[in-house]
Amino acid sequence: MLKKLLIAVAVISAGTSSFAQQPDTTDSEVRDDLERALENIDPEDTDLNAEQLTRFLQNLAANPIDINTAGIDDLLQVPGLNLRLARAVLDYRNDVKPFESVDELREVPGIGRVTLDRVRPYVTIETGPGLRALYTDPRYWTSDSEVEFFSRFQRSLQEQEGYRRPDSTGFQGSPVKYYHRLQYSSNHISANLTQEKDAGEPLKGLSGFDYTSWHLALTDNGKLQQMVIGDYSLSFGQGLVLWNGGAFGKGREVIGTVAKKERGIHPYTSSMEANFFRGIAATYGGQFRVTGFYSAQRRSASVINEDTTRFPSDDGMHRTRTEIAKKGSLKQNMAGGRVRLALPFGIIGATGYHTSFNKQIYPGSAVYNAFDFRGRQTSALGVDYKLLLGSTLIFGEGARTKNSGMGLITGIETPIRNNTGLVIAYRNYQKNFQSVYGAGFGEQSGEPQNEEGIYIGLSHELSSKILVSAYFDQYRFPAPRFGTHQPTQGVDWLGLVEVQLHDDLQLYLQGRGEYEEDEYEVQGPYGRSLRKLDRSRRSSFRLHAEYRVNPRVRLRMRGEWVRSKPPGAPAEQGYLVYQDLRYQPNSRWTFDARVSVFETDSYNSRVYQFENDLLYLFSNTMLYDQGQRLYLLANYEPYEFMEIWAKFGITVFENRQVLGSGLSEIRGNTRSNLGVQVRFVF
Structure with missing residues (x-):
């Protein structure tokens, strides 16, 4: 069945190259921001509250900020704008003239093509006159009213x-x-x-x-x-x-x-x-x-x-x-x-x-x-x-x-000439x-505690089409953390090259690595368990490409290789390859489909993929062992006030006959789920 669906996806992508219609670029850019934020996290990490971040970005895109009336706090909510750039926007608006278009943000010192592309989905120019703050006037309280209702059903199809x-x-x-x-x-x-x-x-x-x-x-x-x-x-x-x-x-x-x-x-x-x-x-x-x-x-x-x-x-x-x-x-x-x-x-x-x-x-x-x-x-x-x-x-x-515990984070963010940005931050959470x-910035999500580190990030535009970014983060845990009995330390790094080959084709190459001390158990000479300290290593390399075949069809392709070496154990490897298709036959329908193939030696060399999902949901799927995954997502807008979503996902494992454990155990090698959502907006 999976092979037939893969063929169907390929046929659709090949047979739609002659259509022409304006794509929904705002939706795509918001999804890209979500992917940047969520694709590297552990889906089992409940402290990240990713749903709230998802809702925040999608609501901000649905209700963009008017750059001609927004205050400093409103502008600071926009991804891509920091305090320096938000102040520059206000100075331009107050000292030069109000903005006539969003593209005019390029005239603001410090805002280039990359920054403008980041902020575009979240800002707008309002043309209508505002209503005076007359609290006794019902129109003041009901201006731009909206009533939203939506209902969502999801379930696993295996018992x-x-x-x-x-x-x-x-x-x-x-x-x-x-x-x-x-x-x-x-x-x-x-x-x-x-x-x-x-x-x-x-x-x-x-x-x-x-x-x-x-x-x-x-x-x-x-x-x-x-x-x-x-x-x-x-x-x-x-x-x-x-x-x-x-x-x-x-x-x-x-x-x-x-x-x-x-x-x-x-x-x-x-x-x-x-x-x-x-x-x-x-x-x-x-x-x-x-x-x-x-x-x-x-x-x-x-x-x-x-x-x-x-x-x-x-x-x-x-x-x-x-x-x-x-x-x-x-x-x-x-x-x-x-x-x-x-x-x-x-x-x-x-x-x-x-x-x-x-x-x-x-x-x-x-x-x-x-x-x-x-x-x-x-x-x-x-x-x-x-x-x-x-x-x-x-x-x-x-x-x-x-209890007299202290926490500190401090840093600087500065441009180096017009095409380079630098950030350096030091944190010390006793x-x-x-x-x-x-929930401070750091290696550990959630409560900021028991961590000291220094982070250096650098971003440089080699040209208008090539962006190079990297960070290096060195940290230590002064006291034992979960799974250890002694202080430990580690290093985390990332290197990224993003290339805009032309308007319809972008790709990026990313390398990432982490080396962290951890403990493992060995048998002592008298049969006693001894705990030893060693360094766990995990590195990954990813090639990701996105190609807009025409205004109706967008393709995404990714290949990722992972190498993991747990402490006291041999190295493991894993890989992920996927082909992703978005098809918009008209303004009412959007279809997303993806076929993924993965193989890892164990959970330690697991791979992740961010998936499109129902509105206000995020999905960062964790995959390990051997298998394939397919998901299909449909979005239909029959009326201006109504939208319907449906998603089906299935993962087939090649080398397992029992999935999960305890009360979540599934007998068999297949895990599938279905979700349906309807939304009314008046």
Whole structure:
């Protein structure tokens, strides 16, 4: 069957070369940004909150920022713009003239072709007159109103072990994952209701969803910048104290992702069941802004005894009776605030909070748990800055937690002549830095703790068609981390050459490597297990090409080779090859298809591929052993107010007859899934 589908894809791509229609380039560029951010991450890493980052970029593209009216904070949300470039946009608009087209951004000092291509999907020029801020006028509150409803169904087509167990140890619900959302938004109001049940979770009527989220929000009302009642996220400074909602990390964008761009208070609409706050939050002011927030919510945690639990979990799974018993087992309160001053030469801010639990938190007795948070309450305070010295951006944040743990990140981002960019950043998160809501830049995702490192990134335009980028990151872990009993260190590097051969053909060549100390066990002379320290090595080389055959057909091809050497074990290899097709027969239909072939020696030499998916979803599929994968994605817009998506994916393994383990075990060599989504916008 797979061979027939591969032939069908080839026939479609060969038979459509004579069509002509304007492609949806904005959608493609947003997907490229998502791929840059997500393609190198581990799909099992739940701390990245990639869905929130996906929603953020796609919402920003759907509601682009008007560069003739946007303030500094609005411009800083645009991928590709830092504080220096955002200031330059404002200076051009105020000192020269308002922009007449997005292409006129090329006239702004520091913005070249590459930067313009990055920002284009997220900016616009509004032509209509604005409405005066008359709060008693209903038109003020309803301007640019939009009502959105969408519903999504997903399920695995193979039966897992958890559904075959009729007793209390199995999954208590159906294998369908169901999600729906209803949202009203205008220029100044937002209201949202989100509900979801994961596969295996029980559902008892509309009020019986495992997860329900809601908010009411006021946005951009004079000096009341933002006010949210209900669920919200907080992203301030460089993320050492408070950061929800995902962020770009180390990857192909070597310059612009180190210095974070704070989003402040943001109404929460994600299906992620953790990493948000529930209560009230508001930001008031102009150049000087004050933010306050309070949250009270129940979290899921493993119960040790009546008065003690583990730290709350983030997976949001409540499928078995054991998992259901964890739900709402811990109550958490949090209160805090932020002050921020915007100056002609930069932004300075301070953020702090205090949080408490109704039970004692015990992280565990493992060596790597020695410096984790334990107790009933903690707090954190940080000061952050972004300063402009000429064309050089200086950024950083220093923070301290209640137990006297310290965290610091500081760096510079500067152009070297007109065609070269450089960033250097140093971070030092002490082993006892217990920032439970933080997400600082570094090697480890999630909470910034137990890490010191220096990052150097360099990007150079050899010509208008060739961009060369590289980074080097050296780091160490002063205390044991997961899986080790001693301090370790490592090095991570990336080299990238992007070539625009002509308007319809681009390619890039990427090399990446990581060398990190790790432990492994050996048998001692008397049969005792001994732990030894060795260096694990992983490197990969990728060739990726994209060719637009005509305005209706786009092809992508990739070949990737991976070499992995675990500590104390022989080296392994793996490869991935795929052919990707996008076909747009008309303005109503878009089809995506991909056939992938992979072979790796084991999980250690696994490969990843970013996949197009249903709206607001991301898919970074991890593949290992031997097999093939196919996915088909269709998007249909029968009316202006209605869109439908459907995705089918299947992975066939050549050398396995059992997939997964435990309650997720599938008997057989095939894993397939189906997803359907409908969206109405009025």
